[in-house]
Amino acid sequence: MKKSLFTLTVFALLSSCSSGENSNETLEEKIEDMIPKSDQEPCDFLSKEEVIETFDIEDGIEITQNSSYGVCSFSWEVASEKASEEESINSILEAARSGNISSAVSQISKGSYSVGLNFSTLNSKSKEEARQGYERIIQRLTEGIKVSKETVKDKMEEMGLDGDAADKYLTDENLTYKNDQWEEVYGIGEAATWSSKTSQLTVLSGIDVFFLTVKAGDKEKSLEMARKLAIEVIDNL
Secondary structure, eight states, rough: HHHHHHHHHHHHTTOOOOOOOOOSSSSHHHHEEEEEESSSSSGTOOOOHHHHHTTTTTTTTEEEEEEEEEEEEEEEOOGGOOOOHHHHHHHHHHHHOOHHHHHHHHHHTTTTTEEEEESOOOSSSSSHHHHHHHHHHHHHHOOOOOEEEEHHHHHHHHHOOOOGGGGHHHHSSSSEEEEOOEOOOOHHHHHHHETTOOOOOOOOTTTTTEEEEEEESHHHHHHHHHHHHHHHHHOOO
16 A cells, blocks of 8 residues: 555655645545646546446446546456466566566456556547647657656655655655657547556547556457447537
8 A cells, every 4th residue: 555655645746746735634645636637527428337338248247337536447356367476476476587577567467457447638629639639648758757766755754754755765865757658649639649558548639638547468469449438429529
């Protein structure tokens, strides 16, 4: 839990937003206030029924829906695709030998599906303004966004967390979030870009920019599902 809150704190800092001043707020509420949100409510543009239809989810599979931190999310498990205990253990041992942690994570998370939708906070008034904002988002992430360790520690202490805990997660004096694994996707809105690193589709449609994070097994299936869901979202705008 502490690590997830730390991650959300860093995310809020990367979003360049300040926290609220209400001392009666819970830690989660403070983080919620820190994260910039769009005027749109994401769950108004993507329903559980649309997710079920797109993925052809079988009856009886429990789907968890949440709306927090400006994201509408859905998650479920596909038992037939889950790795066996032996496969999971072997992947962990192999990761320990090779240092390839991502491979182990991929193996262990097999059968765990999720979808997340959120909108940018650009609030563009014209298509041209939205286009410029979309291109700026891609450029900033490609070049990298940098936050100092001291800034993270100060913000954590402001929120009632142990600032020194940042030393456990940040080994460098500066945290840089960089995503340079992009590919253009055609046929969706005015423009769309897929990141295999984050499994996220960034879409420009009219004056809106939205993000679909889809994890559905391998990259090809995740992208295919993200494309279909993006069309659903655009139809609902």
